[in-house]
Amino acid sequence: MKNFLLLPALLVGSILMAQETYLHCGNIVDVQSGKTLSEKTIVVSGKSIKSIQNGYKTGGEEDIVIDLKDKTVLPGFIDMHVHIETQFNPQTYVQRFTLNEADVAFISSLHAKHTLMAGFTTVRDLGGSGVNIALKKAIANGTVAGPRIFTAGKSIGTTGGHADPTNGMKKALMGDPGPKEGVVNSPEDGRKAVRQRYKDGADVIKITATGGVLSVAKSGQNPQFTIEEIKAITETAKDYGMLTAAHAHGDEGMQRAILGGIKTIEHGTLMSDETMDLMVKHNSFLVPTITAGKQVTEKAKIAGYFPPVVAKKASEIGPKIQGMFQKAVKKGVPIAFGTDAGVFPHGENAREFIYMTEAGMPIMEAIKSATVTNAKLLGMGDNLGQLKEGFLADIIAVDESPKDNVETLRNVTFVMKEGKVYKSM
Structure with missing residues (x-):
């Protein structure tokens, strides 16, 4: 038996060669019940959790033991809203014309690594140039280290809308971009755009139901799809087994999205009480992205960081997300954890936990939203989101109990994804 207090750098990644791996866990968070279990051994075989045993067990001579007795162990986190290709900066608008796809690919691979090292073993990418689809495949086949990606490919908007790439x-x-480029203006266009994304290799569909903050367009909140267009998109997505999401800041656009069959509402900044009740009724999930709101609010104060039309929207919309989230939690709106990473630096995703708890959501509920809830939304509820026999071995550890100190989630010290160790300190 090989016993390592903390796995040396040379052995990080070699764990797949072992017959089995025994994780000695001082504390394990049962995210389903919210309880913390002490002195457990997680036995990992291949990519999955073979068993969870009481006490500290060891295996045969060829097995590996990893000592996490002074750690709190959790399932890998799932972020339902990232933009893995980009990391916003004052040059972003110019870089649309200066970066090649190969440049974006190399940059996005770094973003993916930072995300994984932060304990986020799965993400939903909600819009890029299409490099995100290639990155998803590269990570899946082991070419690049990063989180498991469910991607929308290129998001879908209307002419002049938030996702029109020529704004x-x-x-x-x-020019006149169409469904292939993610610009639609009719139910027929919407159906074609969904089918194109399926053909391209996307997993989910994302529409921009209202104006947005960072697009070079006047409105950050006007509705930009008809209900008929949205229904055509969601019905087609259902045919192809694809989850749907809608970027939305304005209230009318949110209501159309919910009534049109969209499952997750991203941001939700100006959501009314009526819309919150509608979300509860239709079991639609809010993905709050409070961190992004905080980021754009701060950056709007820096002269020249954003174009004037963007800075104005950022100052008006950014500060309102956390307050809206606080009301939504009290109303019982279903919550799915998501950050909009890429608007702020990748790898800082766990900041969202802090802002969620500041707004009154208990930390264990916030953690559940980033594990069990998101796994179910992605159709992976039987494989991800819990430390449980038969589930994929996506396992992370932090130094303290998040119940005592939520900040500990920003310093993940151990990361395993599908049985392979990527980080150990």
Whole structure:
């Protein structure tokens, strides 16, 4: 038996060669019940959890033992809203014209690694150029280290809407993008756009139901789809087994999205009490992205960081997300953890836990939203989101109990994904 207090760097990744791995866990968080269990051994075989045993057990001579007796162990986190290709900076608008797809691919691989090292073993990418689909495949086949990705590919908007890739360009470059580029203007366009994303290799569908903050367009909140267009998109997505999400800041656009069959509402900044009740009724989930709101609010104060049209929207919309979230929690709106990483630096995703608890959500409920809830939404409820026999061995550890100190979630010291150790300190 090989026994390591803390796995040396040379052995990180070699764990797959072992017959079995025994994790000696001082404390394990049962995210389903919210209880903390002490002195357990998680036995990992291949990519999955073989068993969880009482006390500290050891195996045969070829097995590996990892000592996490002074740690709190949790399932890997799931972030339902990231943009893995980008990390916003003052040059972002210019970089649309200066970076090649290969440049974006190399940059996004770093973002993926930072995300995984922060304990987020699964993410839902909600819009990029299409490099996100290639990155998903590269991570899945082991070429690149990163979280498991469920991606929307290129998000879907309307002409001049938040996801129109030609917003802000001179007329000679605007052209007339259509469903292939993610721009739709009819139910027929919507169906074609969904099918194109399926063909491209996307897993989920994301629409921009209202204006947005960071697009070079005047409104950050007006409705931008008809209900008929949304229904055509959600019905087609259902045919292809794809989860749907809607970026939305304005209230009318949210209501159309919910009534049109969208499952998750991203941001939800100006959500009314009526819309909150509608979400409860239709079991629609709010993905709050409070961290992104905090980030754009701060950056809007820096002269020249955003174009003037963007800075104005950031100052008006950004500060309101956390207050809306506080009301939504009290109303019983279903919550799914998501951050909008890429608006702020990748790897800082756990900041969201702090803002959620500041707004009154108990930490164990916040953690459950980032594990059990999100796994179920992704159709992976029998494989991800819990430390449980038969589940994939996505396992992380922190130094303290998050019940005592939520900040500990920002310093993940151990990361295992599908039985392979990526981080050990």
